[in-house]
Amino acid sequence: MNLWQSLSTSWQFWAFLSALAAALTAVFAKQGVKGIPPDVATFVRTVVILLFVSVMLYLSSQFGVLKSLSRRAIAFLVLSGLATGASWICYFRALDLGKAAQVASVDKLSVVLVAIIAMIFLKERLSPISLTGIGLITLGTVLVASGK
Template identity: 60%
Template structure:
């Protein structure tokens, strides 16, 4: 990818998808011999350290007072939701195959569209809703054992 590609949300979204796929594979192997809760804790500590290093290295670390209360509230809620998602994801990976867990996890795409419609007032086009329906159908088809 060239430098201009890194200024597009699409490039970052594709990278996110690639890293999420690696996350599933690495987590499935990593959770094999330990509890999913301990695995989630280790992963969380690694993420915390990595982001602290990134913020310090790039000079982006600011004092917490510079962050507005509303921002704090929604970032804390987002963090709690992330933690709950990770706990559930690692438990699912411990109990089931990654090839079945990941498609169900990706139903989050559908839920984001629904939540964004209800809470944020976002209105996907008819084509967008068709894509959301196809993602739903695809996730179900991938996750159903034959």
């Protein structure tokens, strides 16, 4: 297996790219919300994402999959979309008011909240080392967010 095949099937690789894209999102968004209402910025971002993903579906011939989605999948994806929309609106408002590093740090408390919610509702178990990591993320968030 070559390097690209190995990377493209690695969740760690895609998660790192996601983190890198999220970091760029914060920096670009901080510049983008200057002088415009955060809700307008969120709308523009959402339109760009819709177009980007539509092109990706077209290029990968995945539009047909939409017909086969179950009602359950659709319901949870709608809920996820509503949560994403709420997150983005709140995120852009926070960026408009605060420093990008501090806002992004608090936003990443989502990692801690996902772990807690997954333990409660999805019955996922975390190892002691993972729980230590969650604690350190929480501590790191507090330290970055409280910096002046």
